Amino acid sequence: MLVADSGVRSPYERFHGWFRQQDPESLVEKAGEAEGFFRRTGITFAVYGQADASERLIPFDLVPRIIAGREWERLAEGIEQRVRALNAFLHDIYHDQEIVRAGKVPRSLIEGNEAFLPQMAGFSPPGGVYTHIIGVDLVRVGEDEFFVLEDNARTPSGVSYMIENRETMMQMFPELFAQNRVRPVETYPRHLRRSLEAVAPPACNGDPVIAVLTPGIHNSAFYEHAFLADQMGVELVEGQDLKLADGRIAMRTTEGFKPIDVLYRRVDDAFLDPLAFRPDSMLGVPGIMDVYRNGGITLANAPGTGIADDKAIYSYMPDIVEFYTGEKAKLANVPTFRCAEPDSLAYVLDRLGELVVKEVHGSGGYGMLVGPTATRDERELFAAKLKENPGNYIAQPTLALSTVPILVEKGLAPRHVDLRPFVLVSDEVKIIPGGLTRVALKEGSLVVNSSQGGGTKDTWVLED
Structure with a gap:
């Protein structure tokens, strides 16, 4: 908000003027009101692997x-350039693999990647879209x-918090x-529905029927699944509500089973x-992959998209973008070190105290080492993991993230x-003006994930 000479950065000028007129104690009370609102609404998440973590609130910051x-x-x-390249990359690796050749x-x-699905080879999803919903995590270093x-x-999560954060701010501080002039984010469910309708499968006859498939109430993001279904109407x-019927996937309704597009x-x-995959799964639908490959349903996101957010693949993204777009x-x-490469592994092991090391398929801040804040024992334990399975890890420098x-x-x-x-991808690319800002509430911490104690805040994109 402030620049080095104690001035105010231009986007924050009006907010800064408003804030200076506020009573600090009153704002702290407002923060308590926000927490009460989230609790009443049921905006919670679960943290796996912790006995006391059945339901938690994500801390919300008012600024x-x-x-x-x-x-x-x-x-x-x-x-937009990046998501177009990602979709082109996915189509290529499941077809001619020109980028490999x-x-x-x-x-x-x-x-050799566990996220690569041979079942998708040679198949093009409806509309040629693989990643219909994408969350691109950005960090800012320095001024700009x-x-x-x-x-x-x-399956990127967090969009419900983006919308609820905005609604909370508008209720508490309408004068702001x-x-x-803040661009809206609450239109996301409408844009999501429109985007999903635009990629209906060949079997669709009339207005597309859409549904949201959830693993159930025990999933950490169940609130978001229910929220988006409700907001889209x-x-x-x-999985238990669905069955294969006449070459389609149909859902149980009060009027019988109805095909889903x-x-x-x-x-x-x-x-x-x-x-097609895990035979012990009770969450999915037997035969849905055959229906999908035969044009009877669109799955968003497409199966097999996980290879595009693999952290080893990530290190090749500048080349991937240039290969498919012809642009830098x-x-x-x-900058990323691939631990599968002997020289990179040796470099990382020698500088564990300076680097952030991540699992290739990790998420949520789990399986990660932040070298500068780790203890000696933690670094030694991670060094053993790296030596045992180097291909499972990448490493990056500790960035001087903006605050x-x-x-x-x-x-x-x-x-x-x-x-x-x-980002929503269909016959067009729609980027919601804002997003989810995740914040490390602990002083000095670089870990922003809610599962690791981080919070969220509303993100304003101004109309210039």
Whole structure:
């Protein structure tokens, strides 16, 4: 919010003026009201593997992150370029694999990858779209340089918090929205439905029937599944509500079974079809992959998209973007060391105290080492893991991430953040102006994941 000479950055000028007129104690009370609102609404998540973590609130900070319109437009151009390249990459690796034959991506990184699904080989999903919903995680370093931290191309979560954060802010501080021209994010469910309708399968006859497939109430993101189904005006279903009927996937309704055209699935690939993947799965639908390949249903996102957000593949994204678009990447990657390469492994082992090490298929902040804040024992344990299975890890330098203000009892304090904009892909690319800002609430921490104690805040993109 503030620049080095104690001035105010232009996007924050009106907010800063408003904040200086507020009573700090009153704002702290408002923070309590926000927590009560989230609790009453049921906006919770679960943390796996912790006995006391059945349901938790994600801490919400009242100070918005504010982005100038011109800056957002530059970001949006880079994001659109990246998601178009990701879809082209997925089509290529499941068909001719030209990028492999061109020597831009190693064959072993594709065919030996657990996220690569042979069942998708030679098949083109309806509309040619693989990643219908993408969350691109960005970090800002310095004044104006953004880096892509990772691409979430499977089932990116957090969009419900983006919308609820905005609704909460508008209810508590309507005067702020009267003073600032903030672009809307609450239109996301309408855009999501429109985007899903645009990729209806060949079997669709009339208005597409859409449903959201959830693993059930015990899933950590169940609130979001129910929220999106409700906001789109479509059914929320579990695997037990669906069956194969006349070459289609049909859902149980009060009027009998009704065919589904588009299924927004929040179930992982391995559990989607017990006939094609894990035979012990009780979450998916037997035979759904055959229906999918025969044009009877659209699955969003497509099975097999996980290879596009594999962290080893991520290290090749600048080459991938240039290969499919003919342009240099407009958004830079964080420099990445592939531990599967002996020279990189030796470098990483020698500098564990300086680097962030991540599992190739990890998410949520799990299975990660933040070298500068790790203990000696933690680094030694991780070194053993690296030596045992180096191909399972990548490493990156510890970035001097930008900070934004959060509200504490004594006023404002800086904390590190990242940003997850949400992208919808169908016959067009739609980028919601804003996204989910995740914030490391612990002073000095670089880990923003809610499962690791991070919080969220509203993200404002201003109309210039």
